Amino acid sequence: MVPDVDAALLVLERFLLRQRPGFADDHRLVAQARALSLAYTESRVIDDDAAASLAYLAHFGPRAVVAVSRALRALPQKSHVVVDVGAxxxxSALAWLCAGARHVSLIERSGAALDLARKLLDGRSFSTTQAPAALAPPHLQGTLLSSVFTVGEWADDVDVRATLQRLAPAxxxxxxxxxGDxxxxxxxxxxxxxxxxxxxxxxxxxxxHRDPCPALVRERDWCHDRVEKRLTPSLARFAEHVGRDDERMSLSYLAxxxxxxFAASAVVVIxxxxxxxxxxxxxxCGPAGLRFAxxxxxxxxxxxxxxGLVRGARLPVPAGNRGDTWHVTDVSEIVESTNPRPECP
Ligand SMILES: C[S@@+](CC[C@H](N)C(=O)[O-])C[C@H]1O[C@@H](n2cnc3c(N)ncnc32)[C@H](O)[C@@H]1O
Incomplete structure (x- = not known):
């Protein structure tokens, strides 16, 4: 894990401690986080201001930070200006800033959530637009367009790619x-x-690879990532009270x-x-489908x-091996590709 994750988690924890000293053991906050978590996992109708609370930040903030750090490992270059849709x-904006972005433009429909974001990001370079993505001004400047734990709230018929790209076509x-569900x-x-x-x-x-996704063939399959990350003490205690595993987080992403x-000719451990x-x-999983190493x-x-291989590891495509099983007989066949992206300051 790159060091920017730890920095962002620390900023988040300190912010929460300033806003609500002893937040980790605050039973009302814990109950609120539990209710939010239930609403998201059961996909009940989510309140527009759901993200506008300390309970949300304490429970879901670490997940956003860790998920951003995982997804940015896939990017071939560092991004300086980020447009964060559903901020x-x-x-998520904090995660991008701690990962080295010079500026983040937050787009968010909830004014209350943006009020809290302004406090969290105080002193950093950011701007805010309060609007649903479909109504937000198009042509925002940004080298990276990001949307973290947001498009899952959009109806199935919303064209995710077009909606996002309209905001920052360049x-x-x-x-x-x-x-990761x-x-x-x-x-x-x-x-x-x-x-x-x-x-x-x-x-x-x-x-x-550019083949159709093998995990879409059978209705019961799906591809997700699982990230292990130890949280800071108060965030970990809060997660424990809420009843969430504070070390393993599931997510899906697309970059x-x-x-x-980056390593186009790789197979990925899934x-x-x-x-x-x-x-x-x-x-x-890789070109020519799913198989076992x-x-x-x-x-x-x-x-x-x-x-010792972990989810997300990228390995060279096995030469001339197209069966269900890839018989690995030499360590040199599975030397993991590393991301050439420079680490964030
Ligand atoms: C689950 S939260 C994620 C917040 C943040 N990205 C994070 O990971 O902590 C999703 C946010 O997206 C916002 N949102 C959903 N659809 C939106 C849209 N079409 N335009 C703007 N904001 C939207 C919601 O109001 C909510 O605050």
Missing amino acids: GSGA ASDVVVVDA RPRARRLQSLRDELVKDANVVVYGPCG WGHGTP GEPGREKGRVRVPV QALKRDRAVHDVVA
Whole structure:
């Protein structure tokens, strides 16, 4: 994990402690966060001002920070000016600023959420527009268009790509982050399948190939990422009181643009390694579909590397191996590609 995540989490924690000393053990805040969490997971109608509370920031803020840091690893270049659509109370904007953005333009329909965002981001370079995305002024300046945990609130017939790109048509990159559940993740995967048909678009991540998404073939599948991140003490205690795992977060994301493809010829680890008798298998996805990378226990060195692979790791495409199982026999076959993007200051 890059250091900007820790910086953003610390800023968030300090802000919450200033606004509500002892917030981590505040039972009313905890109850409010629990109710919000339930509303989001059960997809009941979400109040327009749902993100406008300290309970929202304490519960969902860390998720936004961690998710942004995961998605930005897929980007081939650093973005200086970000347009953040559905900015809520500013957690995603804070993440971009801590990751090195010089300026973030927040677009948000809730005035109350923007009031809280202004307090959170005080002293940093940002601007705000209160409007639904469809009514916000188009042609905002930005090198990156971002929408974090927002498009899942949009009706199925909303054209996500067109709605976002209308706001900043000159943006070179777009990042959409959403929850890791099946409907939201599959919506991003369907969008990805549209994008790869456009020869002018490069899909940076989560995968770099241009084949149809194999996880869309069966209705029951979906592709999501799981990020492990230890929170700061108060944020972790709050998460514990609310009843959420403070270390593992599920998310789905899609990053595309017009830059150089990053490791286009990679397969991506999409699940956890499963140890079986005499072997370890890990699901990977890439050109020509889903398969398992497998190593035998007797090949100790390879076995241990495969057993240590984490979701999201990008590996070279196996040469000449098109079956369901990719028999890995040499460590050099699975040397992970690293992102060439410079780390944020
Ligand atoms: C779940 S919150 C996410 C906030 C922030 N990005 C984060 O990750 O913490 C989604 C926000 O998007 C806003 N929103 C949803 N649809 C919108 C639209 N069409 N235009 C502007 N804001 C929108 C909601 O009001 C809400 O504050």
